[in-house]
Amino acid sequence: MTCAPAIERTVAVGLTRVVLVALMLCLDAVASPAIAEVRLRRGGYVMGTLLEVTVYVPDREQGSRLLDDLFAVAHRLDAALTTFDTNSPVWRLAERAGQGPQRTDPDLADALALSVDYWRSTRGTFDVTVKPLSDLWHAAGRDEKPPSPGALARTLSIIGSDKVLVHSDGSVELKRSGMALDFGGIGKGYALDKMVEVLRAHKVRRAFLSFGQSSIWAIGAPPDSAGWRVLVRRPGGEFAGTATVHDRALSISAALSQTFEINGRRYGHVIDPRIGKPVTRDLEACVIARSAAEAEALSKALLILGAHEGAALLGGFPGSAAVIFDADRRKWMSPGWQSATNFVELRSASAQDF
DSSP, X not given: OOOOHHHHXXXXXXXXXXXHHHHHHHHTTEEEGGGTEEEEEEEEEETTEXXXXXXXXXXXXXXXXXXXXXHHHHHXXXXXXXXXXXXXXXXXXXXXTTSOOBOOOHHHXXXXXXXXXXXXXXXXXXXXXXXXXXXXXXXXXXXTSOOOHHHHHHHXXXXXXXXXXXXXXXXXXXXXXXXXXXXXXXXXXXXXXHHHHHHHHTTOOOEEEEETTTEEEEESOOTTSSSEEEEEEOTTSOEEEEEEEOSEEEEEEETXXXXXXXXXXXXXXXXXXXXXXXXXXXXXXXXXXXXXXXXXXXXXXXXXXXXXXXXXXXXXXXXXXXXXXXXXXXXXXXXXXXXXXXXEEOOOTTOEEO
16 A cells, blocks of 8 residues: 555544544555654554554664553553543542542642643633533433523532642542542643653654544654644534644644534533533634643633633743634634644635634
8 A cells, every 4th residue: 555645744633534544554664764764653542532653763673662652651541530430540539529638640640730730820711620510511411401500500619620639749639529520621632741751751853643633742743844734624524724733732622523402502512610601602723832731721721712812821821822713614813823833724715814
């Protein structure tokens, strides 16, 4: 099987699994003779989605061991941060909420401390304590009836990362009974950052890591290229353009990628933790940042804040930039997005700015 050069250096967001498998077969272990490197590619399902890793290394055997190490990190963090296993550290911590400091998995404590920092810096819009609200609205969608004001108020009383304490000895405290954590908005980015630490320790200069094509780390660039090109979609699935990313992380988040209806109104899975209600506007936010965890936290915050408040927020994060698309084919770009990504838009006559 051969691959066209355009496919070789472009990652399309939203490709089918069949195409992804074809790409993996095509790109695995391809030599790059110009710089005496071997390109290795591996994919596998981790954290409920497809993790794809491409690395350029001098030696095939060492590269294969490196890929083993990277996937081991991803699986370790999946086990530490999942909410789908009743034996996971996250689940056990929720069971002991309101019972004082608890010894827990070091990875969980570290991810939680970082998440609390992002809660502060995103003005409370990114919050890993949101799980009880998610559960409340999932039940509402199933029953096709919005939560009662009383139920919403009770749930909001246990929401907020100000009710989380990460102590210097590594213990963690959820201060209110009923609290629970959900790392779905940052876990993949956190895992990518830890994997990038491994790559840097091995002095890897070129690599591309993608979790579900929505959380991405781009190290360096492929040979003879300015960066790793990523196809970005608008809400509804239409291609918006290509972003070229190098030595930055990228997060792509959609407000209505998972939806439910109540009384004919569509609600998304992203919830504003300040008011306890899901986002209803169909937006997609793309953010580049210094780390994948930061990019993920910011992309969720922008879906809640929108363009104008989001612009002020990004100003507090050096090296970050963003673009937001809406379902009406409008867009907003932060001042640094174009220069940071060399974004090439696929325009049409109806496209316009916010």
